[in-house]
Amino acid sequence: MKTIIRYGLAVAMLLSALPTFSQTKMTLTKRQEALITIAANEAKGNIEGLKAALNTGFDNGLTISEAKEALSQLYAYTGFPRSLNALGALQQTIKERSEAGKTTEAGREADPLPADYDALKQGTEVQTKLTGQPFSYTFAPQSDYYLKAHLFGDIFARNNLTFADRELVTVSAISALPGCAPQLLAHINGARNMGVSDEQLRAIPEVLERNVGMAEAQNCRHAIATFFKQPSENIQTVDFSIWPKGEPNTAYAQYFTGNSYLAPMNGGMANVTFEPRCRNNWHIHHGQTQVLICVSGRGWYQEWGKEAVPMTPGTIIAVPAEVKHWHGAARDSWFQHLTYHKDVQPGASNEWLEPVGNDTYDALK
Numbered sequence: 293m294k295t296i297i298r299y300g301l302a303v304a305m306l307l308s309a310l311p312t313f314s315q316t317k318m319t320l321t322k323r324q325e326a327l328i329t330i331a332a333n334e335a336k337g338n339i340e341g342l343k344a345a346l347n348t349g350f351d352n353g354l355t356i357s358e359a360k361e362a363l364s365q366l367y368a369y370t371g372f373p374r375s376l377n378a379l380g381a382l383q384q385t386i387k388e389r390s391e392a393g394k395t396t397e398a399g400r401e402a403d404p405l406p407a408d409y410d411a412l413k414q415g416t417e418v419q420t421k422l423t424g425q426p427f428s429y430t431f432a433p434q435s436d437y438y439l440k441a442h443l444f445g446d447i448f449a450r451n452n453l454t455f456a457d458r459e460l461v462t463v464s465a466i467s468a469l470p471g472c473a474p475q476l477l478a479h480i481n482g483a484r485n486m487g488v489s490d491e492q493l494r495a496i497p498e499v500l501e502r503n504v505g506m507a508e509a510q511n512c513r514h515a516i517a518t519f520f521k522q523p524s525e526n527i528q529t530v531d532f533s534i535w536p537k538g539e540p541n542t543a544y545a546q547y548f549t550g551n552s553y554l555a556p557m558n559g560g561m562a563n564v565t566f567e568p569r570c571r572n573n574w575h576i577h578h579g580q581t582q583v584l585i586c587v588s589g590r591g592w593y594q595e596w597g598k599e600a601v602p603m604t605p606g607t608i609i610a611v612p613a614e615v616k617h618w619h620g621a622a623r624d625s626w627f628q629h630l631t632y633h634k635d636v637q638p639g640a641s642n643e644w645l646e647p648v649g650n651d652t653y654d655a656l657k
Contacts, residue, residue: 333345539554568626
């Protein structure tokens with residue numbers, strides 16, 4: 293009986309002591325950044341990225357127990373195949389670190405639960421704290437039971453991760469799952485209720501963009517802005533592992549509105565990347581034809597005096613010599629095109645003209 297009372301008091305104290313978003317301002321620790329990166333790579337099924345994140349985490353205070361707990365919890369959000377693959381990668385990482393003579397702290401395991409621990413009762417309390425109100429999924433009572441008794445009762449009761457850690461893991465993983473915006477919004481709210489500060493929440497997209505990918509960061513950034521009722525466009529991203537982003541296009545920056553990037557390729561071809569709303573000035577190619585091939589994202593091409601033409605992957609445009617035109621990204625999408633010149637005549641050149649005004653650009657639909 294004393295064990296049960298002691299455990300119940302501990303959970304009650306933990307729940308009551310959770311800070312609200314207005315009580316504290318905290319930044320993410322290196323350990324928390326590792327948990328964020330681990331969770332998102334697990335959700336993507338990126339084993340190499342996951343192993344790198346595990347190594348970084350272990351070098352910054354994360355323990356084996358905490359990593360194992362995070363990857364085990366994620367089966368409830370990303371499925372057993374992802375979770376089990378990730379746990380296998382964890383085992384391999386620990387082995388490789390040992391062989392390399394690196395120390396990996398084991399950490400402590402979760403305390404055992406009392407024999408007559410009521411998972412449904414305790415899980416209902418935890419879920420209520422997380423959502424901020426009583427929650428019942430009457431449409432599917434079995435799922436309601438699984439959520440309360442198993443996820444928030446059995447899993448969240450394991451105290452080798454804090455509730456805040458668990459929600460950082462969940463938000464990060466769902467950010468890497470396409471089409472899960474409602475669940476992501478719900479867990480942003482849950483993270484705040486479980487002690488994650490607004491400052492920490494707003495730092496998650498930066499960690500994701502730096503360590504995981506632009507799409508995952510954008511999903512999270514847009515959801516956070518939506519939650520706080522701030523203006524935000526749902527930006528379409530591109531996968532730079534397919535077509536490289538390249539380096540900032542500083543040599544031609546004066547002829548662009550917004551930031552562009554240049555990745556030279558073989559055969560005189562280049563891949564040009566435009567951030568959302570970025571476009572080049574009106575310009576003319578003298579004595580040469582320019583070829584544009586859209587490979588990723590969405591953008592626009594327009595000739596002087598004509599309607600703008602949308603560019604999506606596979607669109608090919610041959611720009612005749614002596615034609616005034618511009619091209620660039622849509623306002624809600626990154627854009628990449630390959631470009632090269634053909635039929636190049638002696639003395640061929642580019643003539644850069646005036647910028648494309650916002651009135652012209654913003655009129656495009």
